[in-house]
Amino acid sequence: MNQDVIITCAINGAGDTADKNPNVPITPEQIANSAIEAWNAGAAIAHIHVRDPETKQGSRRVELYAEVCERLHASNCDVVINLTAGMGGDLYIGPEENPTAFCPETDLVGGLERLVHIEALKPEICTLDCGSVNFGDNNLVYVSTPDMLRRGAARIKELGVTVELEIFDTGNLWFALQMMKEGLLDDNAMFQLCQGIPWGAPPDFTLLKGMVDMLPNHSQWTAFALGRNQLPWAAQSALLGGHVRVGLEDNLYLEKGVLATNGQLVERAVNLIENMGARVLSPTEAREKLRLRGTQ
Template sequence: MAKPVIVTCAPTGGIHTPTMSPHLPVTPEEIAASAIEAAQAGAAVIHLHARDPETGKPDPRPELFQAFMPRIADACDAVLNVSTGGGLGMTREERLRAAVATSPEMASLNVGSLNFGIFPMLEKHSRWKHPWEPEFLESTRDFVFKNTFADLEYIVKELGHGHGTKFEFECYDLGHLYNLAWLIDQGWVEPPFFVQLVFGVLGGAGADLANLHHMHTIADTLFGDDHEWSVLAAGRHQMPFATQAALLGGNLRVGLEDSLFIGRGELAPSNAAQVTKIRGLVESLGHELATPAQARARLGLKGGDHVRF
């Protein structure tokens, strides 16, 4: 019997800009409402970023996270996962500010540096709501998202050892799996490991099913029964890859951080709509969605009563 599928929803992220969709949550109120709706639709984990409420630009200020995280926690039992990716171009310290302040059950961690190119999105719009948007996208033409071995050591010790926070280890390429294996070999992180396989970002593994199968095989070889694996794919690949993950007995992630669409040429009206769609697909395959309590047990989390929000 397959284990229930852990669905993560990433409501806003730090990639898409306000011009791209009127449905992208920006203010704390919008992020809270969208996250709560996604949890009610079936997401067990909510992966969180913050944005400047005036401009929609990714923003690392802990006070913004504190403006929506307590609201979400009061309204639902979902696991709240704070990004340490922040926004492209932030320093390591800026990216960690919110997680250090809120001491969450879970935080994301990109397990290696990579070219992170989102500049092709410039071609899709000619008019922008805010001046920062085209400048931000263009900057990624000459940008490396930095996560060195020193960064990885610092983050797992600061959050893992200092706060008891577990990680969503985001692996954008094959080498990132071996980087995670190195962290494990040092004794700095303990199982169970939550391994998020990422596809379709320019600079990382392409959205080819052969890559998914190979990375899943390598993860299984490296981590065996000590890990839970999940899949996210960018843009139009989101739903096909999420469905494939469920078919293979894995977990999955959806949300407007990863794709603004719910069908060909159709903007998703909400994060909850994406969760509802993938829930229907997963249940049609004969699988169930995991509850937050089941996710906590399988991921070895410290519980919602040991956080600072």
């Protein structure tokens, strides 16, 4: 069991959740305030997406990321900023009779263009989605090819940003380990084991254990699952030696019928970890544990 646990709060994501829970932050001000709320509750890391304030949909606009970061830096909050670099991989296949007539919702750019805001802002951590996957039951495919990933990983390493490798299925992990062999990743690369997202890895504890067993020795990793599985996965992750992720990106409810805030979800995670006899790390301790820029 991990006795020194880092809590990441996934603040908002890019899914169609804003109309399902009014606590999902949309504007840069709301996102920054929600990250501060999570930090006050005990989160060391804030994993952040931005959204178009008018449409409420996920966005890649650099100025939105910049405003969130500026607001956090201007506060007394020392939370570790983890920016997604996963936007720009959405390919909506056209209808059966013309699948190459891609739907207008498609937002597909190359691996380096997905890093424009990372180059501009150089957060301490950014994500890299380590493979393509069917998303949901319609024609949405998230596209992240080996060529895109190799280019993205190499550029993130050049920038000196710690990479969090998003693992949606076992093949994603296989390829992440291949990138390690090829020297494309720094030795403090983090692993995020993502389960319960249709149709990636299912929320199965035996599968989680299998993926953990594939990780290099002394890796820093976290696992999460969606919805009502969020807290069980937090417990299982800590028990297997990992860290914890909670937040409105993955789960909208505190309990059945009760909508959550990010602060409430982090409080639940803190209580769980401490009741298991472990300790929740501060942002300063998390930076040292993860060997983030300036602490290595």
